[in-house]
Amino acid sequence: MSLTGITSYLRPTTLEEALSLLDERALAVAGGTDVIRHPHQGVTTLVDLGALPLRYIRQDRGFAVGATATLTDMLEHPGLAGHLDGIIAGMLQGVGSPLLRNAATLGGHLARGRYSDVVPVLAALDATVTLFDGTERTLPLASYYQGGQHRGRGLITEVGIPAAGADTAAAFLKFTRTSFDFALLNCAVRVRLGREKEVAECRVAVGETPGLGAPVEPAAACLLDGPLDDDRIAAAAAIAAEAIPAQDDQRASADYRRALCRVGVRRCLAEARRRFEERRA
Amino acid sequence: MTIDLVLNGALRTVDVDPGESLMDLLRRLGCKSVKNGCDDGYCGACAVLLDGRAVNACLVFAARAAGCRVQTLEGLAREGVLHPVQRAALDLGAVQCGFCTPGIVMTALDLLARQPRPTEHEVRDALAGNYCRCTGYVKPVEAILAAAAEMREAPE
Numbered sequence: 001m002s003l004t005g006i007t008s009y010l011r012p013t014t015l016e017e018a019l020s021l022l023d024e025r026a027l028a029v030a031g032g033t034d035v036i037r038h039p040h041q042g043v044t045t046l047v048d049l050g051a052l053p054l055r056y057i058r059q060d061r062g063f064a065v066g067a068t069a070t071l072t073d074m075l076e077h078p079g080l081a082g083h084l085d086g087i088i089a090g091m092l093q094g095v096g097s098p099l100l101r102n103a104a105t106l107g108g109h110l111a112r113g114r115y116s117d118v119v120p121v122l123a124a125l126d127a128t129v130t131l132f133d134g135t136e137r138t139l140p141l142a143s144y145y146q147g148g149q150h151r152g153r154g155l156i157t158e159v160g161i162p163a164a165g166a167d168t169a170a171a172f173l174k175f176t177r178t179s180f181d182f183a184l185l186n187c188a189v190r191v192r193l194g195r196e197k198e199v200a201e202c203r204v205a206v207g208e209t210p211g212l213g214a215p216v217e218p219a220a221a222c223l224l225d226g227p228l229d230d231d232r233i234a235a236a237a238a239i240a241a242e243a244i245p246a247q248d249d250q251r252a253s254a255d256y257r258r259a260l261c262r263v264g265v266r267r268c269l270a271e272a273r274r275r276f277e278e279r280r281a
Numbered sequence: 282m283t284i285d286l287v288l289n290g291a292l293r294t295v296d297v298d299p300g301e302s303l304m305d306l307l308r309r310l311g312c313k314s315v316k317n318g319c320d321d322g323y324c325g326a327c328a329v330l331l332d333g334r335a336v337n338a339c340l341v342f343a344a345r346a347a348g349c350r351v352q353t354l355e356g357l358a359r360e361g362v363l364h365p366v367q368r369a370a371l372d373l374g375a376v377q378c379g380f381c382t383p384g385i386v387m388t389a390l391d392l393l394a395r396q397p398r399p400t401e402h403e404v405r406d407a408l409a410g411n412y413c414r415c416t417g418y419v420k421p422v423e424a425i426l427a428a429a430a431e432m433r434e435a436p437e
Contacts, residue, residue, distance in 0.1 A: 006300030009344040097410020
């Protein structure tokens with residue numbers, strides 16, 4: 001959809017230049033797939049970040065994904081796509097369509113900060129976001145959205161995804177009306193087992209509550225230091241269903257979301273356990 | 282503002298409005314194969330190749346195409362001879378009303394460039410963003426698989 005009222009389209013080649021161009025009448029554009037769909041009151045300048053050297057995926061201990069890497073770039077990166085039994089690739093295959101994923105960028109998606117299957121997965125993986133607002137700082141993805149930082153002036157430059165070994169399994173699941181629609185609710189888990197097969201570390205993240213995906217700490221905490229068995233999984237799922245900030249909206253009621261959450265978290269944890277068992281077999 | 286792009290192999294210098302979509306620009310330049318189905322990224326009827334990858338032209342700013350290669354259906358036939366994907370679509374009944382066909386063909390080209398030997402499942406996944414309300418997808422999928430086989434036998 002062509003936008004009206006835009007008088008300049010700028011393509012800075014350095015981060016400093018990009019930041020200097022972003023005033024109250026300017027909007028940053030990464031893939032542009034979301035910006036172009038909505039009128040923006042008072043915006044006359046688009047600042048295209050596509051010429052910045054931010055389209056990369058580096059694999060070292062974990063992964064560093066540049067802000068303008070597309071969702072397709074992530075899907076087609078063998079290391080990232082295979083990370084933790086393919087949790088990222090599996091999730092991305094359900095985001096929009098190939099046509100959309102060829103243009104939409106990770107940084108743009110995170111900066112948009114709504115309707116996201118990406119956020120709960122990256123939150124469960126303890127991903128970090130690096131922001132540039134004159135100086136560079138790195139913070140957990142989960143805190144990026146706290147206090148509305150994603151509405152601030154800082155530009156996302158990179159997303160970090162920590163390494164994980166064979167002692168770690170993860171799973172993602174979403175409930176939708178149609179494959180193309182946004183989720184009614186989604187959830188992601190990551191579990192690391194210790195020497196005695198006890199849960200040594202755990203993340204449970206639930207999204208589209210309808211708020212953006214966020215860690216559900218009480219659910220994860222209740223699994224620590226014991227086995228990943230049916231009873232404890234069921235208990236964690238029940239706690240998650242209670243703890244999420246569920247609300248009614250046009251997609252689903254709060255009650256329905258809690259019911260979905262209970263089932264979703266249980267299935268995700270069971271899937272993580274199945275993946276551990278598969279590795280042992 | 283003025284941008285340079287390579288449209289169907291020819292270098293073009295064009296005036297664009299800073300807020301204009303690539304779809305509106307291409308249609309203005311006469312590439313009417315780029316269909317305006319929904320102007321919202323759902324239907325895929327405006328799919329074109331931008332530097333080789335299929336995108337919804339309605340969701341990309343025209344100014345973003347500066348310095349890029351853009352391919353539309355208009356650039357496919359060679360001296361009147363249809364591209365194998367076009368030929369297969371016609372021969373195998375993948376074209377009914379035809380509105381979605383250009384977008385499906387461009388999406389198929391992106392797939393076949395990366396995966397010359399796709400499975401039916403991969404073809405269906407690739408077409409997830411291309412609506413076709415006539416055919417039920419059976420014929421387009423068959424046509425893309427047939428074109429893939431032909432292109433493997435007689436690469437360009």
